[in-house]
Amino acid sequence: MTNVYYSKSADYQDCEAALEAVLLPQIRERGGVHGKSVMLKPNLLAWRRADDIACVHPAVIVAAAKIFKEAGAAKIALLENPAVQTVPAILQAMGILEELQEMGVYCETFRNYCRQETAEKVRFHDLEIASEYRDYDFVCDICKVKTHAMMTLTLCVKNLFGLVNGSARLGWHLAVGRDFEQFADLLLDLYLRVKPDFNIADGVVCMEGNGPGSGNPAERNFFAGSIDSLALDRSLAELLGVKDLLLLQNAEKRNLDSAYENKGDIPDAAPLVLPDPPGIMLRWGLTLPPGIREWMRKFMLSRPLLDPKKCIGCGMCEKMCPPHSLKMKNGNPVFHLDTCIRCYCCQEHCPKGAIVSKKTFLMKSLEWVERTLIRRKHG
Numbered sequence: 001m002t003n004v005y006y007s008k009s010a011d012y013q014d015c016e017a018a019l020e021a022v023l024l025p026q027i028r029e030r031g032g033v034h035g036k037s038v039m040l041k042p043n044l045l046a047w048r049r050a051d052d053i054a055c056v057h058p059a060v061i062v063a064a065a066k067i068f069k070e071a072g073a074a075k076i077a078l079l080e081n082p083a084v085q086t087v088p089a090i091l092q093a094m095g096i097l098e099e100l101q102e103m104g105v106y107c108e109t110f111r112n113y114c115r116q117e118t119a120e121k122v123r124f125h126d127l128e129i130a131s132e133y134r135d136y137d138f139v140c141d142i143c144k145v146k147t148h149a150m151m152t153l154t155l156c157v158k159n160l161f162g163l164v165n166g167s168a169r170l171g172w173h174l175a176v177g178r179d180f181e182q183f184a185d186l187l188l189d190l191y192l193r194v195k196p197d198f199n200i201a202d203g204v205v206c207m208e209g210n211g212p213g214s215g216n217p218a219e220r221n222f223f224a225g226s227i228d229s230l231a232l233d234r235s236l237a238e239l240l241g242v243k244d245l246l247l248l249q250n251a252e253k254r255n256l257d258s259a260y261e262n263k264g265d266i267p268d269a270a271p272l273v274l275p276d277p278p279g280i281m282l283r284w285g286l287t288l289p290p291g292i293r294e295w296m297r298k299f300m301l302s303r304p305l306l307d308p309k310k311c312i313g314c315g316m317c318e319k320m321c322p323p324h325s326l327k328m329k330n331g332n333p334v335f336h337l338d339t340c341i342r343c344y345c346c347q348e349h350c351p352k353g354a355i356v357s358k359k360t361f362l363m364k365s366l367e368w369v370e371r372t373l374i375r376r377k378h379g
């Protein structure tokens with residue numbers, strides 16, 4: 001049973017004590033951070049105006065860094081991959097860049113993305129994510145409590161999608177965005193890979209309605225925290241009156257334990273106004289006309305490719321393909337790319353290494369442009 005800690009905070013002024021109430025017990029549970037390195041991963045979607053509720057509030061970020069520093073952390077970094085701005089630009093706009101730097105917090109945008117091997121039982125094997133989190137002893141996931149048009153709520157598990165780089169995020173939306181269950185499974189795979197050590201939810205001012213970017217502020221005046229993101233998300237969903245969250249349903253189907261016990265000053269929070277049911281455009285994960293989406297799926301998504309010289313026709317790939325997008329024909333697998341979700345289970349289970357993931361020219365070009373722009377931004 002995982003502990004989920006709650007505290008109440010009327011606003012963001014002097015919120016450090018309330019944040020300590022949910023973070024210090026986690027630090028104790030992890031055996032302390034003295035002499036260790038900690039990476040903060042706050043949700044910084046975009047900072048478009050003062051007190052933009054799309055992001056974790058700046059006071060929470062500063063308070064979290066202070067708490068880790070006072071607990072003796074030797075090195076603290078803040079890394080994220082915002083939608084448009086760089087991390088230093090967002091922190092500058094928030095007015096906290098200098099303060100963080102004076103505390104010695106290294107603030108940067110993720111740069112290094114690669115496929116991460118894991119011993120966990122994951123479904124999507126070709127997931128490239130920011131590798132920087134592996135350079136730190138501890139990862140602290142800091143989410144804003146928001147509604148989300150696709151996933152109903154975005155909390156600590158969903159916040160990990162920020163470790164996927166921009167062009168790849170688009171690719172995953174194209175690959176699995178049409179199927180919310182698959183997208184929930186992708187998020188669970190991210191959780192299994194990263195398993196943040198500390199988790200904080202900023203629920204002082206939540207976002208309700210048309211989230212995650214354009215909803216309305218909803219004061220619920222609390223912080224929550226747990227050493228397990230999934231347990232925290234389950235507790236929050238129940239607190240906020242969200243039943244049947246797809247992410248949690250899928251976690252149960254996959255036997256991922258999220259049992260929790262609430263502790264501390266538990267708020268009596270009113271339910272959030274949830275987003276309208278997704279329209280057909282959003283069901284596809286992108287607000288684009290169907291023709292363009294199809295074109296993008298065809299020319300941008302990486303695809304499984306067979307090396308017929310290595311294939312022995314065993315049929316294992318056909319058995320392991322979740323959406324049955326692969327059929328054996330004349331002793332070789334034939335891929336049906338219209339329904340293929342790019343999970344690469346076929347590749348993982350092929351005993352002869354006969355299947356590879358092939359990036360399209362357009363995706364390679366897009367990634368090159370993205371890398372070049374990031375390099376220029378960072379000088």
Ligand code: SF4
Pocket residue numbers: 304320321322323324325326335336339340341342343344345346347
């Ligand atoms: S063919 Fe099937 S197993 Fe292979 S990547 Fe596509 S969906 Fe996954």
Ligand code: SF4
Pocket residue numbers: 306310311312313314315316317318331332333349350351352353354355
């Ligand atoms: S699992 Fe590999 S060797 Fe077996 S049929 Fe599929 S591609 Fe060929």
